[in-house]
Amino acid sequence: MRVFGVLFVMLSMTAVATAQAPAREPVGSLALVMRSILFPNSNILFDTQSRDPDAPPEPTAAGGTVSATFSSIYTGWGLVEAASVALAESAQLIMMEGRLCENGLPVPVGNADFQQFARDLVDTGTKAYEIAQRQDLDAMVEITNEVAGACENCHTVYRRYEDRCTQ
Numbered sequence: 001m002r003v004f005g006v007l008f009v010m011l012s013m014t015a016v017a018t019a020q021a022p023a024r025e026p027v028g029s030l031a032l033v034m035r036s037i038l039f040p041n042s043n044i045l046f047d048t049q050s051r052d053p054d055a056p057p058e059p060t061a062a063g064g065t066v067s068a069t070f071s072s073i074y075t076g077w078g079l080v081e082a083a084s085v086a087l088a089e090s091a092q093l094i095m096m097e098g099r100l101c102e103n104g105l106p107v108p109v110g111n112a113d114f115q116q117f118a119r120d121l122v123d124t125g126t127k128a129y130e131i132a133q134r135q136d137l138d139a140m141v142e143i144t145n146e147v148a149g150a151c152e153n154c155h156t157v158y159r160r161y162e163d164r165c166t167q
């Protein structure tokens with residue numbers, strides 16, 4: 001009983017804390033944010049260069065993994081919309097205070113050019129989202145160049161092999 005009581009109190013405390021403020025501490029390195037959110041979602045946009053989102057979804061392999069089993073739930077333009085939103089919103093995560101790069105240096109959120117690169121990502125992601133809602137394939141293929149540019153511009157300065165996350 002006592003254990004349940006303690007557990008209940010802990011749970012209610014968590015609920016109160018959650019209601020007051022969302023978590024503000026970053027969990028992973030910037031590289032992990034890139035690999036988990038920016039990389040897979042930009043690839044979904046780049047896929048539109050070779051595959052029309054209106055095309056029928058690929059059949060799901062029988063007896064596959066959970067990811068494979070559910071891969072046909074969100075497809076087509078809806079998936080492209082979601083990926084665009086992920087890119088636009090990921091700028092908030094990139095700009096979060098207190099995050100480190102993989103080499104232990106702080107993410108340079110105070111640098112004006114870094115801030116501009118993050119804003120450019122919001123802009124291109126937002127444009128891609130609008131295009132995906134209109135289901136305009138030509139415009140989508142066109143905007144993928146801008147998306148690639150938004151990644152590349154920041155990487156040229158801040159993702160050099162030797163001295164990452166410095167100007």
Ligand code: HEC
Pocket residue numbers: 029030031032034035038039042087094100101102103114117118121147150151152154155158159164165
């Ligand atoms: C505002 C700057 C900025 C933007 C915009 C940006 N990146 Fe990055 N990216 C970085 C930095 C800095 C690193 C190195 C992070 C580290 O070492 O922790 C990085 C690392 C990465 C990595 C990890 C590479 C590795 O070491 O495995 C991938 C993948 C990546 N970015 C993909 C993308 C994609 C795709 C986009 C565009 C959709 C993008 N990034 C946009 C700054 C940026």
